Amino acid sequence: MKKVPEKLQGYTNYKSIKTELKRLVYDSIIVADFELGWQAFIVKYDLTTNDWLTTLFDERRRWVPCYLKSQFWAGMSTTQRSEGLNAFFDGFINSGTTLQQFVVQYDNALRQKAEKEFEADFASSNTTAACGSQSLIERQFQLEYSHAKFAEVQNEFRGKINCFVKRVFQDGCLVKYTVKEEWLWEGKKSHRMHDVVLDTMPTNIQCSCMLFEFRGIMCRHNLLTLGQEDIECVPEKYVLRRWSKNVRRRHSLIIAGYNRSNDDPRMQRYKMLCKRFYDLAEVACDSDASSRMLCNELNSIAKGLGVPTKSNPFMLSQHGDIEDNDGQHAGVTNSSIVRSPVHVKRKGRPRTNRLQSTVEKLSKKKKTSAAKNKSQRSSQEPMDVNVPLDSQCTQLTDEASIGPYIPNNGFMSLLTCMEAEIVNSQVATTRLI
Incomplete structure (x- = not known):
């Protein structure tokens, strides 16, 4: 109903259409009154070609109050969830809030x-x-x-x-x-x-x-x-x-x-009791007899404290599954197959085809050309042929023995060590030849 001005404002009788539509939606007590009134409303204002109203009528069981009053x-x-979430963060975060600030706020x-x-x-x-x-x-x-x-x-x-x-x-x-x-x-x-x-x-x-x-x-x-x-x-x-x-x-x-009242004695007692219940449940779940005994004892204690309980709300079957009082399985059986949801194409432009600004395109071209020039220069620099092979091997051995700076830990340290071992093995093979 919030989209009525956006969708119907172009009509000449917009005010009458808006008034009649609101009266029809909110004042219809039974379903028959709404459906008959809707048909008369469409014919009266000649709205048969309006696709938005046609879609609304097809989905009338999801938004018209007379269809939902029994629930x-x-x-x-339907919009309260998003509106409540936006109002929840009003005054705390904005479009410039960082992730670290968001956690605090x-x-x-x-x-x-x-x-x-x-x-x-x-x-x-x-x-x-x-x-x-x-x-x-x-x-x-x-x-x-x-x-x-x-x-x-x-x-x-x-x-x-x-x-x-x-x-x-x-x-x-x-x-x-x-x-x-x-x-x-x-x-x-x-x-x-x-x-x-x-x-x-x-x-x-x-x-x-x-x-x-x-x-x-x-x-x-x-x-x-x-x-x-x-x-x-x-x-x-x-x-x-x-x-x-x-x-x-x-x-x-x-x-x-x-919560500023973490030292509240009531909260401390609650924490202590929950820990004790977890310890009991961990031991009692090993057998059916101990689980039933614990449930009976808890029901007796709850009855003494005035807490409403049900006698044996859940029972264990022979296979260890949880069953209700009617003998039906309360959980998901092993035979059921959980499949991945169907992939749905996102609205708007694909992520890979993001629009780029002119500055971003120019900087990307400069980086690409610089990388190409660097690779060409490195491939065109041959080894000095005037230097004897033995001196070249000696130079390689010295560089391999000294090596670059190796970090003390991490993946780069392992990669640098492996590279040094490969160079040493190549130098040793060259000397043997």
């Missing part, structure tokens, strides 16, 4: 990120974000979620003001609500209808917007429905542990160069 994405987008960037994370954790654990209403459900999220995620939940609570219950249909334990949501779009009032299905017995709730399935946050339509049914507490499955302010960050216990 959990935690609020991430990388540690500084990690240190700053860790410090901000610790500050946010401290604020979530030691301060309280005020509730905007008297709802017990909002207070439940206030006690569980971090400040950043609770702010997103509060935004949904504020959005309840624009939602109204239109119809209610009840069939036993199932209650179906039709919720109308109103908002302003370019100064004009607009609305959208959402269907909320509530099962009162196990308290299961699902909305057609699928915000919880998509981002992990209860939507305003669900919150309105729960309030209509006088439900004061959300089931535990709708309060995700990943947003909890009491979650334990395992990476914070690892000693790293950017």
